[in-house]
Amino acid sequence: MAPSKKRSVSSAQTTEPSSKTAKMDLNSKVDEILRSKKHANDVFDLLQVLQSEKEKSVLGAVGACCRLFCELLEHKELYLGSLPAEDDALRGYFSAEDKYCIFMRHRYNSCVEILLEHLSHEQHEVKESALVCLMKFAEAEGQNPLEDLDWTEHYSFPRELILAVVDRLLSRTVDNSLLISRLQEFLEKDDVRYYVMSSIRENVGQVMDKSKGAVMPVYQSNVFTLMSSISVPAKESELTNFMVKQEAKHQDWKAAKLLEHKRVFERMWLGFLKYKLPSNMYKKVLVILHDSILPHMSKPTLMIDFLTAAYGVGGAISLLALNGLFVLIHQHNLDYPDFYRKLYNLLEPSVFHVKYRARFFHLANLFLSSSCCHRWSTIIPACLSVCGVSHLPVYLVAAFAKRLARQALTAPPTALLIVLPFIYNLIRRHPSCRVLIHRPSKGDELLEDPYLMDEEDPAQCCALESSLWEIKTLQKHHHPDVAKAAMLINSPLSEQEDDISEVLEITAYELMESDLKQSQTKNVPLEFESATHFLKGTVLGQHFCLE
Incomplete structure (x- = not known):
């Protein structure tokens, strides 16, 4: 029998949980939900605490939700494929098992939306906990995909979830450098790094085009902080650390090819550098360009226009452009x-x-x-x-x-x-x-x-x-x-x-x-x-x- 829709929780709900709810044993709730489907409605209690204004309550709810939905993904108890509306599911010709999976899939989506909002929370611990939980969801979805993806292009990687996470990290108003540093351990995964780079490129294009290329110091600082922490392996044989396990039939997966990594790395940086930068950002880019950017590009000569323009600016910016020009002249036969x-x-x-x-x-x-x-x-x-x-x-x-x-x-x-x-x-x-x-001079004559x-x-x-x-x-x-x-x-x-x-x-x-x-x-x-x-x-x- 499908769970009744007695309560609903949206990402916008801000109702403060009662004292009884705040003190409940969240782990016991998770155990009950996993043990029996008749306790499915208890998931609303978890989501309600997840939206609490109390930091400790939120942290506890993040951990509980993470364990619950990771196990549901592993046991394939979330609806697979195009998700129907809950009202349609209750009226439609779905089995009780499907209705339960549809119900839990909607609750999972609500949880993801709340966690994405928490990436902008005032307390860093909440933001960090939400980020870790979302990345664990991404890993669980990678092993147990919820959608039928283009296997040749993206394999079973949860690209949309990574895109949403990157969008929140690249805030327009808040410096997220500390939170971005927490992402480092996940960027060690080759497929995560590939799709993060792709998401950055897409995000920068949308945001900067919408702002008509205007300087956005906070946003561009967040983008630079995230991009500068990314490096591409030197050899294809080093691409072995994947979050989503590969299969022999998926050898054409782009995230498994070094050339594709170099290409998306190159497009990411070129897409960022084509817009006007704050002067201090200009210097930061030039400081790392010769050893952290050019070696990882498939075609380093594409940086010629940027470097020659920087070299013509004058002052400290011209001095910093020398390193990049040295690499292009010495290694890539740049004529200048x-x-x-x-x-x-x-x-x-x-x-x-x-x-x-x-x-x-x-x-x-x-x-x-x-x-x-x-x-x-x-x-x-x-x-x-x-x-x-x-x-x-x-x-x-x-x-x-x-x-x-x-x-x-x-x-x-x-x-x-x-x-x-x-x-x-x-x-x-x-x-x-x-x-x-x-x-020689003529005697003591002053010349x-x-x-x-x-x-x-x-x-x-x-x-x-x-x-x-x-x-x-x-x-x-x-x-x-x-x-x-x-x-x-x-x-x-x-x-x-x-x-x-x-x-x-x-x-x-x-x-x-x-x-x-x-x-x-x-x-x-x-x-x-x-x-x-x-x-x-x-x-x-x-x-x-x-x-």
Whole structure:
């Protein structure tokens, strides 16, 4: 006999359960429902507590509902196929068993709707518990599908449930980064990861198109947090961890193929990046793009437009775009005729102060190294002159050395300890640039520097007609380490290049600590005439003295 429809619970119901209901043993209720169909209506009590305003009551109900419906799915006691309306089921020609399954399937759907709403609950524990329960439902549905799916396309995976979960996680108003981190353990499943990526792509397209591509900081932050936690296996043989068990007859399942994973990963990121991003999001993407995005794409060259646009923005964003461009140029034969011109123009005073300074000089060192010139020479204009073993034109190397030397006049000591060895290495690699050090002059005549600092084209800046007098000036620098480094230009440079990796990360704090340690071993004179008054003639001098 089918259960009577004496009570109904919808996802919108907010009736607070009675004290008797709140204190009932939920696990006993579950046992009774599973033991006998005559207790089927007790499921309404579980759903009612699930909508309680008390956190502990909700947590208990989530666990009880999770156990109940997972067992019902396992025992195939939920109606399979297209679900008829409850009123039609009661009036229709269904057996008592089918009526029971239809009744429980409707209660299961109500439970899922309530849990999806709880993903926006004020209490994190409730949100986390609801997420875990929904993912267990997804696993149970995967093993015991409720719908007849396209087996070739989706196998028996509960795609619609995952799509609904992703939609709630990608909130438009609430930062869900903590809740998204809880999803990590489920993303280890290869099929879950595949359908999460597919759901993100679909969700982003719908939401951003509806908003006409406007910047949505909270939503885009949630999307980035979820996407940046996803990585694709390197080999197809690593695709072995599935939530839904595979069968030999379903070898064409897309979620079981590495190429399909790469494709959906690629479409997910391209779909996200085609819309306008907040500036801080732009930087976050560029920071991880070279090692967390490009290696997992089936066609990394599709990122060319995004990276070249970022490289042309200027400032820190251009610095961060260098890593991605390096990968595309070095590994995927990207042709970029204006690359070195834009790199040259990135050498502004701000480059010595940004937190990406070490990354920039590391990459600039690679781009200007002779060991890579067989590749770099294909992305710059025809060389005017070739320096030794390098294929870089001498004017280009001289322009970089001269611009760095000019910027060094106002750079902090920590930057100078990078810049000076960097310039020396350029001269070592390209002997034709030694003319910048040994340029003859007529006696003590003061010559006007022909170098054009404001010229954006390194071929037209006249660096080769100039000299590195700035380094001579730095020999009088107030910091002894800088002055010592600048003095090296007075003698012939050794053939061995300096290892700048040791100083790339140096900070002002570390430099001061080093100075203090040295000062402890010797007396440092501070004043050659002893002071007898403290700020004589000022208010402080009237109240303080040095006696």
